């Protein structure tokens with residue numbers, strides 16, 4: 126054996142003509158080839174866990190692998206980089222126990238359930254289910270059931286009232302569906318269809334490599350009809366972030382600020398995945414604000430009875446409070 130295995134507490138290497146096998150809680154054993162098979166069998170579930178991450182998932186260092194490990198609360202930094210201490214803090218048997226029951230994690234309005242497959246060709250194989258957070262306790266038979274990740278795009282297109290969702294990370298995803306028995310690759314594809322680029326940006330942020338474009342940088346490189354957005358007063362950028370980017374409007378956590386070292390006063394939000402630059406909807410809103418700011422003021426006079434004035438005020442209040450449906 127030329128390679129050394131070091132995954133989630135399982136260590137196996139070839140050293141001075143013998144195999145050295147170690148699992149948490151056991152001293153390293155020096156074994157010949159004949160004894161290795163029995164020892165590997167006794168080392169379950171570490172061996173099947175290693176096989177799943179090595180042969181099925183692979184992709185060491187990729188966002189896909191990091192996300193799948195996050196889904197089952199496995200340490201994301203691999204043992205070689207983290208040092209041996211990382212292995213001792215997590216127990217694969219404990220994780221298997223939780224995976225048998227189905228381990229749930231939330232991602233925006235999605236809930237991913239990771240579970241071990243009972244009748245899989247090898248022990249340790251995982252599958253993934255995905256549903257809306259409002260449907261976690263719903264009867265599965267009452268939900269639309271999908272297995273093809275491409276269906277997620279159709280579901281994400283409109284909200285519960287059939288209105289188009291221009292912002293895919295708006296908290297308006299409709300419930301009533303489930304994806305079941307997905308492979309790790311299919312799960313990542315499905316999540317990406319619901320929330321584009323959120324896994325990649327989460328992974329970049331986790332590594333400290335998220336390249337953030339702040340408002341001023343983004344605004345000054347706009348051209349055409351959006352060329353004017355860099356004229357928006359700083360105060361108005363704050364109002365815009367407050368009306369477009371807060372948690373009630375968008376599930377991304379705003380990582381961009383007015384400029385590097387010049388933070389907006391609006392809270393960034395608590396979302397799990399970051400937003401690395403002002404999106405096209407915010408740029409479009411900024412253009413509207415810029416136009417509004419530059420409109421010349423004029424004086425208009427209306428003749429109303431007192432009752433009409435009261436009606437008009439009530440109407441304006443209802444629009445402002447979003448009570449008109």
Ligand code: SF4
Nearest residue numbers: 369370375400403404
């Ligand atoms: S700019 Fe604001 S609204 Fe757009 S994706 Fe980012 S956080 Fe969401």
